[in-house]
Amino acid sequence: MKTSLKWINDYLNNSINLDADAVADLAEKIERTSVEIADSTTLAQQQDGLVVAKVMSVTSHPDSDHMVIAQVDIGESKLTQVVTGAPNIAEGQFVILAKVGAHIINHETGELIELKPAELRGKVSNGMLVALQEIGFDSKISPKDFEAGIYVFGENENVQPGDDALTVLGMDEPVLDTDLTPNRADMLSMIGTAYELGAMLNQAVTLPDFDLVEYESPAKNQVSLFIDDDDLVSKYAVRVINHVTVEDSPLWLQKRLWNAGMRPINNIVDITNYMMLMYGQPLHAFDLDKLHDNEIHVRRAEVDEKLVTLDGQKRDLRPGEDIVIATTDGPLMLAGVMGGLESEVDESTQNIVIESAVFNPSLIRSTARRHNIHSEASARFERGVNWDATYVALDHAASLVDELAKGQVARERIVAANIERKEVSLTITATRVNQILGTTLTLKEIAGFFDQLNFQYTLDSEKIEVILPARRADMSIEADVVEEIARLYGYDNLPVTLPYGPTTPGKLTRQQRQIRASRKILESLGLNQAISYVLTTPEKSQQFAENVTAKVVTLNYPMSSDRTTARQNLLAGLLEDVAYNVNHFVHNIALYEQGRVFVANEDNELPTEIEHIAGVLTGDDVTSSWQNQKAARAVDFYDIKGIVSAYLDQIGTTNIKYVATNRHVNMHPGQTADIYVGDVYIGFAGQIHPKLTQSQKMAPVFGFELNLFTIMNEAKSDVQYDKISRFPQVSRDAALLVNENIENAKIESVIRQSAGNKLVDVTLFDVYTGDNLPSGKRSLAYTLTYQDNDDTLVEAEVNADFENVITALVNELDVQVR
Incomplete structure (x- = not known):
């Protein structure tokens, strides 16, 4: 997850030093204590020379039908002339100028290039007006398509000519890209990450504050909720907001989203994504006027149901398995995974419903994999969301819609499911912790680690009873708590000891x-x-x-x-x-x-x-x-x-x-x-x-x-080596006339069963069938080899044994000796 340290500082009282060296030290400490860091960078990278410019005049280029000549104010004594082909340029706009001598990233090759004065169709251009994609923004996070033209600041952004554009856009904010393990769902939120960094830095966390103003219109008169299967969702609630104005989000909100790797869409969608990043609680906004009968059902998909998701893909839903949010007319979205196109919030939306829930993580995971949709929302629901943030995030989002979209929050939250979470507490003793870690920690020192983690606990002379918070879904047993103590104590500080006790040699079965x-x-x-x-x-x-x-x-x-x-x-x-x-x-x-x-x-x-x-x-x-x-x-x-x-x-x-x-x-x-x-x-x-x-x-x-x-x-338990005999072998040959239906294996079996213990090998060396043999017969010739490991064989002994074999063959298989 991409984590903006400037954003995290809002919750840690600006205790994180954002200098490059300090950020590198913090990243190294996080890797030793918590999770791996995949990358530490800024959107700006090595770019410079980008400033805010105000477009003072725009005139047509005399020798071009698509380029114009603009005079822009960048806070200097003289205006700067720029030639551009941007289709959206207009007088009075605040835009971004890459000055002569600036270093910017080539959006096609990724290389850093230095801008020089250019002559375009006979007119000098002292710099370049740029789109965000031309200064290092990936198309996935840029709020406007590259074809739309240059980036234009909003009217209320309070920017001035000459301002450093990299700072204004938040591109110089250090961002840590954490490589999270599946168990650390808490760090899929800025507040969860703030608790983690606060524990490492011994800094208290200040939670965000907001004011929610409700209007007189009751929410329950505008929408009804139905949970068709209690196994699908543990908590489910909505807020209704009326008379919203859907437009671009303010720059401060867009900055937070694109630094977290998300693309700004509009103020309503951006608020839901902002809350998801802040609390780790996915939210979804529906256009209320597009809900049939103003009913919302949480249910399983039915036979032959289909849904067009926000990515434009038509998906066949699996009946009885996919969780959907639906109206009486059909499904609206894949619950916890991706919204549907039919109820999308757009520029014409006036009334919205925002949902917040705790869905069954196993079913969300199955749906996401089945449809190959790995969204930000599904990633959080699969790992487990903070049970205590479900309604807080919903109310905070409603207050922001009131503030940023001029909406009126309908009275009262509508709750359809609210299963209480069972509090988990564990009893820890210093003796047990020290036994596992090899340390000599006291109860007071252990309690200090719980203070750093912001865990509630009660302490007496012999033990600590600690309450595991809902935001830490990865913790449930004693070993989890001991691991937290070890992390904060420092793995490097744990004593090095040799193993003791009885040992057993390793061996294969x-x-x-x-x-x-x-x-x-x-x-x-x-x-x-x-x-x-x-x-x-x-x-x-x-x-x-x-x-x-x-x-x-x-x-x-x-x-x-x-x-x-x-x-x-x-x-x-x-x-x-x-x-x-x-x-x-x-x-x-x-x-x-x-x-x-x-x-x-x-x-x-x-x-x-x-x-x-x-x-x-x-x-x-x-x-x-x-x-x-x-x-x-x-x-x-x-x-x-x-x-x-x-x-x-x-x-x-x-x-x-x-x-x-x-x-x-x-x-x-x-x-x-x-x-x-x-x-x-x-x-x-x-x-x-x-x-x-x-x-x-x-x-x-x-x-x-x-x-x-x-x-x-x-098989035998052991295959043992038998020494090779020093004494000579004696062989006898036997040519037998046998019926065609008698197999060689049967003949060999009779030979071995009737021979004595000196027979060491039976070899079939000839098979003959021809006109000189009786019908239905064939001739087989065998060599029987005898050997004694302890003495030299005598002819009489071999002859007697061989006669026994011939007799058995004649009696049991009716063979004729030739």
């Missing part, structure tokens, strides 16, 4: 170790880590999910239409990564991802989060080149299966089974297998269905997705 090990294993197997979006479309969220009929987890307020739903699988994101790489001419791809998937639960319960790990392969496994004479080979099912097998082996699982399946609709029905640890299902591996890959012109893609939580439950 077994689950964390296994997750990290999973990433390392897959990277060692040649895969690169990918990180995909957790949010995706509803279709992609279930593309490879186990239960495609399950309810999805959808966000209420997504950032974009293609990121609305929490994923239920990782493969869909990896497939997007493959498509991206292929489109950028990368064809050999090996990726993996480890992350959470989200499964919806009933009603409004939070979704279940499950850790998954997935990977994809596509392209060639080996690239052929003159250095590598081996022919290129495209990856296939066995490559992805080999990666999964190696990973599961290294992570500590045993008894892995692969079962052919066609139940995954987005996987190839003939090249996909479900994976089990024993009888526990852990995931699947296979080829992505060609209907998905061919549509994006991708080569065959193979992938896997595993439930990491299940794997970690089934």
